[in-house]
Amino acid sequence: MHLLNKNPESFINSLSFLDPDEIAISAEKAGEGNMNAVFRIQTNKRTFIAKQSFPFVRKYPQISAPIERIDTEYQYLKLVEIIPELKSYSPKILGYFPENYLLLLEDFGPGSDFTEYYKQSKQIKDQVIEELIAYLNQLHSLKAPFFPDNMKMRELNHDHIFRFPFDENNGLDLDSILPGLQKASLPFKMDEKLKSRVASLGERYLSKGDTLLHGDFYPGSWISTESGLKVIDPEFGFVGDREFDLGIFVAHLIFSGLNENEALSKLDNYNPSFDSSLTLAFAGVELLRRLIGIAQLPLDLSLKERVELLQLGRKMILA
Incomplete structure (x- = not known):
């Protein structure tokens, strides 16, 4: 090659x-x-x-x-x-x-992704959120019975979302990201009830669903260009539960400054029926794995604010 x-x-x-x-x-x-x-x-x-x-x-x-x-x-x-x-x-x-x-x-020409909205002084405009939901409405309505199962990518993603962040011996030095984060992560890595629920969500992620998903629907995959909003990088796409895409979306709205209820309310314009509890559980896992896993975000958050989001993620998973 x-x-x-x-x-x-x-x-x-x-x-x-x-x-x-x-x-x-x-x-x-x-x-x-x-x-x-x-x-x-x-x-x-x-x-x-x-x-x-x-x-x-x-x-x-x-x-x-x-x-x-x-x-x-x-x-x-x-x-x-x-x-x-x-x-x-x-x-x-x-x-x-x-x-x-x-x-x-x-x-597409010059453009920028939406990761700048992790800065707490900025908020994603409602018009952009509505457009992203309209995209999911259309995507999740597609019939794709012969779409690749993409299992190898899902297994890779599964490891970094549902397993690695919760392994207290994973070797990742969280203090190199923010001093004190390593100690703050331990209660979540040692919570057997939490880890059991996360494992069951991971099994669901690996199971076959009925909805074509983008698979990585977060601000790094949304691009603002002169010709409008674009959605890129669907290499994690698969046919699964729509709540996974929705949960990732909700989690990153929270990272961008919305509270849990505000973020979930943005799905009012999402047309297909969905399980809000499952959506929030997937969102909770995404909050935790982005805070104490490898795939870190450019977050403008103190240790206290990160711990508060970790606690929120746990609550969403166990609700």
């Missing part, structure tokens, strides 16, 4: 993709994606995005990851591009080279 991050321009020029009179002349990293190598390719005629998966996590090379995740993204984008209400939110597929685990996509 040719590696995109070794010599992007040469790699792209070697593919049967560019026009006869077209040549890739430069490449730059497009964002700070955790999972994959992502480059903005500039040719003498246009720009586009090149995305390649490896058998490890780009940001954490010591963590193995299924290389075929790029195919899940391809299958997801193929599905949504035929739905008028969804296609404008996703990049167009320009080319797919499965032998190289390479996907070539439309370039």
